[in-house]
Amino acid sequence: MSxxxxxxxxxxxxxxxxxDGARRDWTIDGPHFAGWEIYHVKGSPADPNRLYASQSSGWxxxxxxxxxxxxxxxxxxxxxxxxxxxPGTHQWYDGTPHPWEFARVWHLEPSLTDPNxxxxxxxxxxxxxxxxxxxxxxxxPGLRGHGSGSAWQPGAGGMCLHTILLDPADPQRxxxxxxxxxxxxxxxxxxxxxxxxxxLRSPQIPDQDAEVGHCVHRIAMHASRPxxxxxxxxxxxxxxxxxxxxxxxxxxxxxxDFGFPIDxxxxxxxxxxxxxxxxxxxxxxxxAKLRVYRSRSGGNEWEALTNGLPQRDCYVNVLRDAxxxxxxxxxxxxxxxxxxxxxxxxxxxxxxxxxxRDLPSVLSVEVQTLP
Amino acid sequence: xxxVVIPAHLQTLARASREVELDVGxxxxxxxxxxxxxxxxxxxxGAIRDHVTQRRRPFVRFFACERDLSHDAPDTPLPDAVxxxxxxxxxxxxxxxx
Numbered sequence: 001m002s003x004x005x006x007x008x009x010x011x012x013x014x015x016x017x018x019x020d021g022a023r024r025d026w027t028i029d030g031p032h033f034a035g036w037e038i039y040h041v042k043g044s045p046a047d048p049n050r051l052y053a054s055q056s057s058g059w060x061x062x063x064x065x066x067x068x069x070x071x072x073x074x075x076x077x078x079x080x081x082x083x084x085x086x087p088g089t090h091q092w093y094d095g096t097p098h099p100w101e102f103a104r105v106w107h108l109e110p111s112l113t114d115p116n117x118x119x120x121x122x123x124x125x126x127x128x129x130x131x132x133x134x135x136x137x138x139x140x141p142g143l144r145g146h147g148s149g150s151a152w153q154p155g156a157g158g159m160c161l162h163t164i165l166l167d168p169a170d171p172q173r174x175x176x177x178x179x180x181x182x183x184x185x186x187x188x189x190x191x192x193x194x195x196x197x198x199x200l201r202s203p204q205i206p207d208q209d210a211e212v213g214h215c216v217h218r219i220a221m222h223a224s225r226p227x228x229x230x231x232x233x234x235x236x237x238x239x240x241x242x243x244x245x246x247x248x249x250x251x252x253x254x255x256x257d258f259g260f261p262i263d264x265x266x267x268x269x270x271x272x273x274x275x276x277x278x279x280x281x282x283x284x285x286x287x288a289k290l291r292v293y294r295s296r297s298g299g300n301e302w303e304a305l306t307n308g309l310p311q312r313d314c315y316v317n318v319l320r321d322a323x324x325x326x327x328x329x330x331x332x333x334x335x336x337x338x339x340x341x342x343x344x345x346x347x348x349x350x351x352x353x354x355x356x357r358d359l360p361s362v363l364s365v366e367v368q369t370l371p
Numbered sequence: 372x373x374x375v376v377i378p379a380h381l382q383t384l385a386r387a388s389r390e391v392e393l394d395v396g397x398x399x400x401x402x403x404x405x406x407x408x409x410x411x412x413x414x415x416x417g418a419i420r421d422h423v424t425q426r427r428r429p430f431v432r433f434f435a436c437e438r439d440l441s442h443d444a445p446d447t448p449l450p451d452a453v454x455x456x457x458x459x460x461x462x463x464x465x466x467x468x469x
Contacts, residue, residue, distance in 0.1 A: 034383070035380055036380065059431065059467075060378075060419070061418055062417065063414065063418070082422060
């Protein structure tokens with residue numbers, strides 16, 4: 001029988017949650033790397049036993065851990081993230097120049113076809129690639145060198161490259177998103193990049209529809225339609241039908257269009273999930289109710305999914321990398337909260353149950369569908 | 372032999388004991404001890420000092436013989452008691468919560 005493996009990164013370690021296809025009974029394994037911040041753990045689509053984890057600490061810096069047995073054992077690999085050439089400056093919060101400084105890896109995106117190739121999105125924002133299983137890392141400098149890099153500014157969480165989407169139909173095309181610079185696309189394997197932010201409006205910046213400067217929180221795509229992108233921006237949920245060349249708002253009837261994660265049903269490319277958050281100054285769910293919102297129409301019309309989720313006295317947040325879907329026939333949806341709960345739905349969001357309730361604050365959730 | 376005490380997080384990272392012994396040669400310095408430590412435990416590269424600049428990470432300190440050596444030049448000879456192995460060199464994570 002098929003099963004799932006949920007990879008959870010938290011403020012104090014990584015956890016691996018496994019279940020069979022019924023997704024009722026779970027085994028909790030961890031913490032791995034206890035006491036370290038685990039921003040992200042992700043498996044290779046080409047080899048589900050190959051996992052990569054970003055392990056970091058304010059004291060001791062960045063480590064990358066690799067597992068070749070599905071998370072049972074791990075070994076540190078390369079951790080030298082050195083910017084290409086003279087890094088130069090970006091803008092600090094107050095608009096003054098600030099030197100580019102590596103802080104941590106926010107997101108690891110393994111290649112769709114090669115387990116030894118993996119991309120890393122880092123703070124201060126840049127994209128790195130390893131082609132030797134994480135042993136060595138090299139920047140793809142065309143992104144920072146695009147010309148707007150010196151004008152990028154951090155969001156409150158730091159100037160992080162947090163989203164990397166690889167186009168399954170075109171190995172030369174990839175998308176990234178940076179807080180608070182915006183979304184970018186490459187059509188030549190990451191050598192050159194263009195900003196794809198037309199249609200975004202951000203009242204927090206002097207030129208509200210500028211080419212860059214937007215605090216994009218997350219973008220998502222369905223593998224069958226890589227030209228259709230969905231975005232949770234700082235405020236506003238957005239959609240593009242032309243690979244990011246233009247965007248339109250699809251927030252519709254959401255109770256708040258502020259939030260962090262956005263994801264797409266594994267088998268229904270017009271079915272979307274978001275978790276509205278009250279505001280940029282109150283990072284918890286509106287009305288003290290934890291509600292996932294689902295649209296079955298590609299946006300604008302949203303329904304609250306509440307069955308099994310706390311509907312009173314709830315003040316958690318769900319961070320940008322903390323939602324994922326599995327590929328089983330009845331699509332599973334998973335998310336983790338800053339309160340340490342990981343919730344799962346085995347019926348596309350109709351009902352929910354906690355897999356585990358009391359982990360450290362959850363930073364990321366990924367899921368692997370196992371044969 | 373130089374005795375080096377490493378903090379808990381680096382013990383788990385390197386799968387090493389709290390105190391490790393290193394053969395560094397005559398006139399050991401912070402630089403030569405850290406070079407030897409990183410040679411034996413390559414995963415500690417970047418965890419104590421920066422990969423490129425070799426500067427001590429801001430929240431890491433070096434103590435020995437009841438002295439703070441954190442701001443000594445990296446090639447300064449370590450105290451005799453450390454060089455002879457009578458006292459350990461302490462690599463310490465700055466005191467903080469979290």
